[in-house]
Amino acid sequence: MTEALVVDDSHFMRTVISDILADGGVDVVDTAGNGREAVEAVERLDPDVVTMDVEMPEMDGIEAVEEIMDRHPVPVLMLSALTTEDADATLEAMEKGAVDTFAKPGGTISTELSGHSEELVAAVEDVAAADPTAGHGVEQTASTSGDAVDDEAFVDHPTLLIGASTGGPNVVESILGSLPRAADFRVLVVQHMPAQFTSRFARRLDHASEYDIAEAEDGARIGGGEGLVARGDYHMRVAGYSRGRLRVRLDQNERKHSVRPAIDVTMESAADRVTDPLVAAVLTGMGTDGAAGVEAVKEAGGTTLAQDEETSAVFGIPQRAIETGCVDDVLPADRLTEAITDSIRRSS
The missing domain is CATH 3.40.50.2300 (Response regulator)
Structure with a gap:
């Protein structure tokens, strides 16, 4: 008990x-x-x-x-x-x-x-059931591959999808806090969190990151260097994508995996709509949300990453994604930004 x-x-x-x-x-x-x-x-x-x-x-x-x-x-x-x-x-x-x-x-x-x-x-x-020390005080390892980071180092118009639940906020903040602005990602974050907290979480991420991060609004559009956090109690779907800009719609349709927002909803819609490079990372949390999203991103030709068990407060979400066979790499929290960045680096 x-x-x-x-x-x-x-x-x-x-x-x-x-x-x-x-x-x-x-x-x-x-x-x-x-x-x-x-x-x-x-x-x-x-x-x-x-x-x-x-x-x-x-x-x-x-x-x-x-x-x-x-x-x-x-x-x-x-x-x-x-x-x-x-x-x-x-x-x-x-x-x-x-x-x-x-x-x-x-x-x-x-x-x-x-x-x-x-x-x-x-x-x-x-x-x-969580490990209270996993992911605490995460500091990202800087990427060492390639030459100096500049606007020419990366592919055009990449999109980063991050999904997390229990224990996730610190890891999400550490990833975005070290994400190079030159990579020019469009960023979509789904963190299972009460509705009253997502606007404050978005503000924290905005302060911690070189990217302009905001809580999602229905119909919001973002381009390179911008990001959205799914609003609590609303699914966030990618509804349109054109010339490097994507548009989201919010809805309160039925919960998926008993949660709203659901990681799968955002990832699956992005895989369906976005025609430029996609990177998906699933982080610590309880449940199965994110597994189907990872499958969809992989099928669309994107890169898929999962946080490892040792640094996850709860290994449920990453484990279920890994079990699909569609995860490209499993990494500790402090190496995820490096992997995300390297996945869109232009080949020499």
């Missing part, structure tokens, strides 16, 4: 979360009212997973995650209110080592959480 530590400064929320988890078969071994208590409880109890509030007295969730990762790493699921401040703080906590996030419906003191019991229990179980 999964053992969980519940951390929240509200006694009411600790009770609600604990009851939901207990009813779902999770053993709540203790609760804590602030980050400092959480750090001490983690060292004392070694739980399988921690649910962590963001805003707390004495030590907040960000500081607590950093302390836990330094002293006694265990998987942490951030429980965040649907506010801009909490979204930013949660992404920072994930940068410090938290594995994933779950949005509290209805605010910090959520009376609506009981209506999302199954989703919360599933999220806790998924995070409990």
